[in-house]
Amino acid sequence: MAEMTLHENMMSVALTGNPNTGKSTIFNEITGARQKIGNWPGVTVDKKEGHVTHEGRHIHIIDLPGTYSINARSPEEKIVIDFLMENKMDLVVDVIDSSNIERNLFLTVQLLEKGIPLLLDLNMQDEAVRRGIKIDVKKLEAALGFPVLLTTGRDGKSIKNLLNVVTSIAMDGYGPSERLQAHIAKVKEIEASGLTGSDLQEAIIKQRYAFIDSVLKETVEFTRPGATFSEKADKILANGVLALPMFLVILYAVFQIVFEWIGQPIADALDEFIGGTLTDTVSESLASLEVADWMQSLIVDGIIGGVGSVLTFVPLIFMLFFCLSFLDGTGYMARVAFIMDPIMRRAGLTGKGVLPLMMSFGCSVPSIMGARALDSEKDRKLAILAAPFLTCGAKLPIMALFAAMFFPDNAANIVFLMYIIGVVMAIVSTKFLSATKYKDETATFLLELPPYRMPDMKTVLLETWDKGKGYLVKAGTIIFAGCVLIWFLGAFNSSGMVEDQSESFLASIGAVVGTLFTFHGFGNWEAGASVISGILAKESVISTIGVLYGLPDISAEAEDAVETAEALGTTGMAAAFTGLSAFAFMVFSQLYTPCVTALGTIKKEANSWKMMFFAAGYMFAVAWIISLIVYQVGRLLGFE
């Protein structure tokens, strides 16, 4: 009996619709989840599930990826069709962008043709009102025969209203109107007419749009046909001449915010705390407790030195994620795809490839997965192989530390340069691979430019926290374990504990790897050991360096250069690298083999071990060659 009651109280609801109609926002508002929201199409590439209890009913909600049609051209379209055809849902909510209703109804009509009953959620009402679009809900309901609801995704009242309707509506009372039935009959007639291939598709599409136009003529009123804010803003931000310089200015501003104005000062304060107060307090406490020397070394040099050197960069990571999430929310990222299309096309990709690649500035794993949204197999593979070249959040500490130590007067500019090197290499590599390994034709680029919006700060902050939190979890787990391992390898050899690290296991392993970099200027065992640990996780490069050199406070501020130089004098790092070899090391770290998680994702996405090993070897080779060129050319030009 109890089981029966539970079953009766449960219902399953799927959210479907075009990309960028606010499905993920609604899903998050309903479930309290923090699914990534982006004001550009293709954010959700896999279905997401959540639960909520409303008015005593337990609702299981599935957020399907956005799709313009159900022709199964791309993987996410296939996910939607397969899911809706194979699963019996209690309710399917079709989330529609009210400000773009004509194009959105194409998918609606296709779903209705398949006999899937829908609750039409005309979302983004605020946007539609701003654009002077007035929709007669009753007439639209009558024209289609299915219930229609108006919502604004971020508005709590709308969400509550949506949930009220979802839990109370009886879909049995709805069915296709006579008009819709007549349309479906016409489509069937066309299918039986003997037309084939593109002729058949064209005829069906024409019929669908004729039906949609006839419905909209009676139900939608456009009262303000003037240029919208987005159209006016695009005259500057997506202008043929100004777009690229504006993009660079915005990118530069982000770097200034992260490295100069806000992020770095907080990072410096944290660095001072970890390197000073915390280390001193822990050292004194351990000494007073008469803890064994090796344990003191493990905690102070291994754990605090390693994990601490990674934690110092948390403020920078948070600031960067905040800026990227904010830009995502405004709709500017879609313009970036548009702006970059000519450049990407020359490289063999379309501008649409920029969107998943932009995610790589946070982490290459979502970027590799986001490549699913691209239209062709070739584009997907090229994007997967380009993504790890870009500067992910985990590489940022390497860049920030080396820039602060060796180029204190130009730290932000050097880090910016590393980002540019990553972007250039991603483009050059894509061009190379599209001309050699993947020669198929480049797919057509079709991308909708969403309207500019003021991002929802709650969403931006939640997303920033969620990504930053992941970084903290990593510091407490994989970096912590890595530090203990590196400390152990650095403190012992086959005869036991060593006084001098150069006699340790780590030195032996690092020395072998280090020989690969003899002509790169960093052929020492410490650099070799850092490179190996970086394959585990990129942050480990820094934690390893932290453990091996016992780094003191480092500041990226120009005015602290003297202090930084003094601090450097106390470590072996100053002797191990020159400015040029440090730069070559940064270039190598920027480009070499992605971390194991990214490699695992490549294997999973491409479903090919061969591709994974190719990615690992190819990127190592590219990094090795470019870094060698940088060092040797630098020497020829007289740099040291």
Next chain:
Amino acid sequence: MATYIIGLILLIMLAFACRHIWHNFSSGKHDCCGTGGDSCGGCCNCKK
């Protein structure tokens, strides 16, 4: 004595860290993917 107690605490922490790393590896989940609610974030394919 303090050495043994701290050593034990570190061992427990290390065990939890290794368990977390193994869980991520075996489920294909990545920490960067976010941890909110029942969702793994928009970027990962979480196998619960």
